[in-house]
Amino acid sequence: MGDADVEKQAPENGPDSSPPPEPTSRLGLILKVVAAIVVLLGLTILFFWIAVNPRKMKFYVTDASFTQFSLSNDNTTLQYNLRLYVTVRNPNRRIGFHYDVVEAGAYYDGERFDSANLMSFYQPRKTTTVVDAWFSGQRRLSLDSDEVVEFNERKGNSGIYPVDVKIRFFTSIKLGTMNIGDFKVKVKCGLKVPLSGSSAAGFTTTKCDVDFNPLLVIYND
Template sequence: MGSKGGCGCCSCLCGCLFSCLLSLIFQILFTLLVIVALVGFVFWLLFRPNEVKFRVTDASLTQFNFSTADNTLHYNLALNISVRNPNKRIGIYYDSIEANAYYQGQRFDTETPAPFYQGHKNTSVLSPVFKGQQLVTLGATEVSNFDSDKSAGIFGITLKLKLRIRFKVGWFKVGHFKPKIKCGLNVPLKSNATSSPATFESTKCSFAF
């Protein structure tokens, strides 16, 4: 009987220790969450991070021809993309940049501008050039849309940027983040026609993490 009573006490003691350990772990986790939240709030108060602003300021389209015989798109598109860092105390490392050009949902080219660092309250310009030919799949509806765009002299082209960035705050570097930028562009085709072609309008891009 005495042996059984001893086992019961050990079992009770182990249960109490386990409950105390769980309680301690939850308290530690809760404390860490509070500390992280406070650090984040203090960071926001001190640096007030603002969203980086992307805008396509100029677009030059000198060739955009689609051949139904071999489903090949021939293109020559040059863009100027303004990248504005409005923050006073935060620098940005653009470790990788991938610029993708789409027409009617079909990606026809990808360019990779060189990585760079952008300082506080600074504006940088990216100038990717999409030039060449690409096999694209356009159905009857898409071909009809192409003919309409060609007749109007303005093509709806979508630019998507995939970034990998880090933030620099003082001596500290924070990252990596992978925001996605999307720009819906209406780009006039430049030609040797005597009539003045439409001009490209500066276009703001959307920014999302």
């Protein structure tokens, strides 16, 4: 037996014949890791907000009156002077609110007759802020004959006019040193506003509806 026989008996050192890992198994592993991270992050946020127990801010119109609210001789132009006071309450014990780009609009019979920019402000936890809004001027309205009759009847009878005030703004939540989010908030106040000098009773404090549902925030009313 020679060297040739030894060479014949030696194992060949060829390439690894084991099959490569399937791409689908790698993809499945990646998806599982991503899903686990998402679930963990979601649970962290959930427990965090439950511990903070955030509540919506509350809006009330505490006073409102017209010193002028009348139609021109041709019944096409509304002349108005409306002043109102809005009380904003932050009921939270741990978080504050920033109120930015605050705009209020006044509506009669579903038609906006004026808008006003209100002050931006920061509201600490468990505090109340009073904001005033003033609408004054004149505006053409598209009232039909029946609506004109109704307008004049209200002036002659009750001296009280239904007015919707809608407030929109952006808010962020302050928790400690962190400012979280930039959320859009809509507030609607359905008011019965008396005309000064008429026989109408005074204004009744009115609670407003607050539409504030930012992503990943759980609110208690």
